[in-house]
Amino acid sequence: MQNQKERAPASSGVSSGLDSSGLSQQALSVRPYQHIAVVGGGAWGTALAVVAARAGRDVRLWMRNAEQAAEMAETRTNKRYLGELPLPRGIRPMTDLAEALDGVEAVLLVTPSVTIREMAGRIGELAAPGVPIFVCAKGIEAGSGLLMSAVVEEAAPGRAIGTVTGPTFATETAAGHPTAVTVACTSGAQTPHHSRAAVRMALALTTGSFRPYVSDDMAGVEVGGAVKNVIAIACGILAGAGFGDNSRAAIITRGLDEMKELAVRLGGRRETVTGLGGLGDLILTCSSRQSRNFSYGFQRGQGIGDDAVFDGRPVVVEGRHNAVTVTDLARKLGLEMPICEMVRAITADGQPIAIAFANYWAGPIRGEPRALDMEFDHPAVEAVTRHFEDKFQ
Structure with missing residues (x-):
C-alpha cells in the first residue's frame, strides 16, 4: 500500500501505474x-x-x-x-x-x-x-x-x-x-x-x-463491535416508544463516548472508535429495523414482553449478551458506562423500562468532554420520572 509520499497525483490516472481496478502497481505487488x-x-x-x-x-x-x-x-x-x-x-x-x-x-x-x-x-x-x-x-x-x-x-x-x-x-x-x-x-x-x-x-x-x-488497532475496532449492539437496543426502545431523532442522536453520541473510554482502557485509540468499526457500525445498527438488536429494542419499546419479541422465535440478539459482558468488564475496570448499564438493567435484570430510562436520564449533569471535570445533581429528577412513566405505561 502506498503512503502519502508515494501516492501518485490525482490527475495522473492510469499513466501513473493505476490499473483499471484502481489499485496501484505497488499495492498489487502485495x-x-x-x-x-x-x-x-x-x-x-x-x-x-x-x-x-x-x-x-x-x-x-x-x-x-x-x-x-x-x-x-x-x-x-x-x-x-x-x-x-x-x-x-x-x-x-x-x-x-x-x-x-x-x-x-x-x-x-x-x-x-x-x-x-x-x-x-x-x-x-x-x-x-x-x-x-x-x-x-x-x-x-x-x-x-x-x-x-x-x-x-x-x-x-x-x-x-x-x-x-x-x-x-x-x-x-x-x-x-x-x-x-x-x-x-x-x-x-x-x-x-x-x-x-x-x-x-x-x-x-x-x-x-x-x-x-x-x-x-484491534482493541479499538473490537470494542466498537461489542458495544454498538448494546447501544442499538437502547435506540430501538426509544424508537418503539415513539421518540424521534433527537433521542436517538443523544444515545448514539453518548454511547460513542462509552465506547471510546472502554477502548482506551483496553489499549485502543479513541480515533479508531470514530471510524468504520466504531461510529460507522454504531450509526448503522442504531438506525435500522434490519438490525436484530435495534428491532429487539423497538419491540420492547412498543410494550412487547421479552419472551414475545420476534413472535417468540429464538432469534440471536447479541446485544442482550453483550450488555452483561460489557458491563461486567467495565465494572472490573472501574469504568462508568451508564447506557450499557441501563440496557443491562432492562434485558438481564428485569427492571421496568420506564425506571431504567428515568434513572439514566436523571443522572448527574456532567461536562462534555470528560476533561471538563464537573458534576452536579440533576435539578428535575421528578419531572424526568413522570415523563418516562407516562411514555412507557
Missing part, C-alpha cells in the same frame, strides 16, 4: 490471499464468502448443517439467510472442517461469539502453521472478559489474529451495495505495511463495491 476458508455459513459468513469469490478468490465455506450445505451446492443460494440471491461459483460449501482448512492461506471465522473459543481451537489444530485467523464475531466473552481476538489467541496460539468489521448488513453486502469495512490485525504492527496480514486480507476482499480500510 500478494492477496488466494485460498480462503470462511468458517460459518450464516448471513455474514455467506456474504463474506460472496465478496471473496467476486474478488476472484478460491473460497471454501464451512457449514454445520449438511442439508443446508447440499442445498447451497445445488441451488447456489443460501435461502435461509440471503433468500434467492445467486451465489458465485467460486464458493464451495462443505461440512468437513479439515477439508475446508486444507491448503488455505487465511481463515475468516464467522460463527456466533459464544462458539468462538471452541471453533478457534479446532482451527488451530487443523490449519497449517502460520495461517492467520480473522475473527468476525463481535463481543466480549462471558466470565473471562476477553475480546474475541484474545479468546482466539488463547485457543489457537502463535497465529496472526485479525478481524473484518464495519457498518454492514449482510444482505446489502452480498447484493453488491457499496460497502466499506475495516480490516485489522494484531501482527506486524512495527513492520512495513506490505507484510501485514491485514493488508493481504484487505486486498483479497477488494471488489468494485467492497472497499476495505486497514488498521492495527
Whole structure:
C-alpha cells in the first residue's frame, strides 16, 4: 500500500501505474490471499464468502448443517439467510472442517461469539502453521472478559489474529451495495505495511463495491463491535416508544463516548472508535429495523414482553449478551458506562423500562468532554420520572 509520499497525483490516472481496478502497481505487488476458508455459513459468513469469490478468490465455506450445505451446492443460494440471491461459483460449501482448512492461506471465522473459543481451537489444530485467523464475531466473552481476538489467541496460539468489521448488513453486502469495512490485525504492527496480514486480507476482499480500510488497532475496532449492539437496543426502545431523532442522536453520541473510554482502557485509540468499526457500525445498527438488536429494542419499546419479541422465535440478539459482558468488564475496570448499564438493567435484570430510562436520564449533569471535570445533581429528577412513566405505561 502506498503512503502519502508515494501516492501518485490525482490527475495522473492510469499513466501513473493505476490499473483499471484502481489499485496501484505497488499495492498489487502485495500478494492477496488466494485460498480462503470462511468458517460459518450464516448471513455474514455467506456474504463474506460472496465478496471473496467476486474478488476472484478460491473460497471454501464451512457449514454445520449438511442439508443446508447440499442445498447451497445445488441451488447456489443460501435461502435461509440471503433468500434467492445467486451465489458465485467460486464458493464451495462443505461440512468437513479439515477439508475446508486444507491448503488455505487465511481463515475468516464467522460463527456466533459464544462458539468462538471452541471453533478457534479446532482451527488451530487443523490449519497449517502460520495461517492467520480473522475473527468476525463481535463481543466480549462471558466470565473471562476477553475480546474475541484474545479468546482466539488463547485457543489457537502463535497465529496472526485479525478481524473484518464495519457498518454492514449482510444482505446489502452480498447484493453488491457499496460497502466499506475495516480490516485489522494484531501482527506486524512495527513492520512495513506490505507484510501485514491485514493488508493481504484487505486486498483479497477488494471488489468494485467492497472497499476495505486497514488498521492495527484491534482493541479499538473490537470494542466498537461489542458495544454498538448494546447501544442499538437502547435506540430501538426509544424508537418503539415513539421518540424521534433527537433521542436517538443523544444515545448514539453518548454511547460513542462509552465506547471510546472502554477502548482506551483496553489499549485502543479513541480515533479508531470514530471510524468504520466504531461510529460507522454504531450509526448503522442504531438506525435500522434490519438490525436484530435495534428491532429487539423497538419491540420492547412498543410494550412487547421479552419472551414475545420476534413472535417468540429464538432469534440471536447479541446485544442482550453483550450488555452483561460489557458491563461486567467495565465494572472490573472501574469504568462508568451508564447506557450499557441501563440496557443491562432492562434485558438481564428485569427492571421496568420506564425506571431504567428515568434513572439514566436523571443522572448527574456532567461536562462534555470528560476533561471538563464537573458534576452536579440533576435539578428535575421528578419531572424526568413522570415523563418516562407516562411514555412507557
